[in-house]
Amino acid sequence: MTLLTAAGVTKRYPAARRHPLGRRPVRTVLDAVDLAVSAGERLGIVGGSGAGKSTLLRLLLAVEAPDAGEVRFRGRLLRPAAPGRLRWFRREVQFVAQDPYAAFSPRMTVRDVVSEPLRCLRVPGDHPRRIDESLRAVQLDPALASRLPSTLSGGQRQRLALARALAPRPAVLVADEPISALDAPVRVAVLDLLREVTVATGSALVLVAHDLAAVRRACTRVVVLDQGRVVESGPVDQVFRTPRSAAARNLIEAIPRLPSGVTR
Numbered sequence: 001m002t003l004l005t006a007a008g009v010t011k012r013y014p015a016a017r018r019h020p021l022g023r024r025p026v027r028t029v030l031d032a033v034d035l036a037v038s039a040g041e042r043l044g045i046v047g048g049s050g051a052g053k054s055t056l057l058r059l060l061l062a063v064e065a066p067d068a069g070e071v072r073f074r075g076r077l078l079r080p081a082a083p084g085r086l087r088w089f090r091r092e093v094q095f096v097a098q099d100p101y102a103a104f105s106p107r108m109t110v111r112d113v114v115s116e117p118l119r120c121l122r123v124p125g126d127h128p129r130r131i132d133e134s135l136r137a138v139q140l141d142p143a144l145a146s147r148l149p150s151t152l153s154g155g156q157r158q159r160l161a162l163a164r165a166l167a168p169r170p171a172v173l174v175a176d177e178p179i180s181a182l183d184a185p186v187r188v189a190v191l192d193l194l195r196e197v198t199v200a201t202g203s204a205l206v207l208v209a210h211d212l213a214a215v216r217r218a219c220t221r222v223v224v225l226d227q228g229r230v231v232e233s234g235p236v237d238q239v240f241r242t243p244r245s246a247a248a249r250n251l252i253e254a255i256p257r258l259p260s261g262v263t264r
């Protein structure tokens, strides 16, 4: 079953520099991108710096609207709206923050952090039980619930970000470079956990990364973005072994510089 789709999605921003005649030229950052995420699948979105990955995520999360094309969830057209109006969508599609150091309010305990989406999204049911379940799902001891996130390690904080995203039992988890702030061994553990948790819960995963090896560790399918266009897509092993686009080849070339433990 297809959950999240982007069809012909295009996004333009004013270019940084003004034209000498005074007009501000426009840059096309995403150009007619098509994408579909099915229930339970793990899709990676890769591309070099500035390829448009984060912009595509903002459109998929209905934080921004495309200039052309459309994004749908379970067939319903998504448009950025006042927070309450998209509550139904936010329960189903949860975002895993990129930087676990910046993601949490310093005064919130671990329990507060995980319960926040349940309260804000008015998720019905037994919240203490869900908090406990979510912490266990990411292998965090529920005894940590009364601690402040500042007392956790970087890896534990990334697990906490994942526990928070899992608490509403979303159909899709969206993670933007979730390992970029972590040390190499912790990166591998977080990628494995993302894969295992999504398999165990049945959530789909959309993982954005620079790193094709990281995507290969966690995902089954990949979309390669280059200068705002999808230049290649397919099973991640196939793209890895027989890349057809220069962009995919460049990303593979870059792998030896990437974390130890994530190998070709």
Ligand SMILES: Nc1ncnc2c1ncn2[C@@H]1O[C@H](COP(=O)(O)OP(=O)(O)OP(=O)(O)O)[C@@H](O)[C@H]1O
Residues within 6 Å of the ligand: 013, 014, 029, 047, 048, 049, 050, 051, 052, 053, 054, 055, 056, 210
């Ligand atoms: N709000 C904005 N206004 C103007 N330009 C923007 C805006 N957001 C993104 N851009 C530009 O769009 C292009 C794509 O940016 P985006 O952040 O989506 O790329 P990315 O693939 O996520 O890159 P990175 O891996 O470096 O984070 C960049 O050139 C960026 O400068």
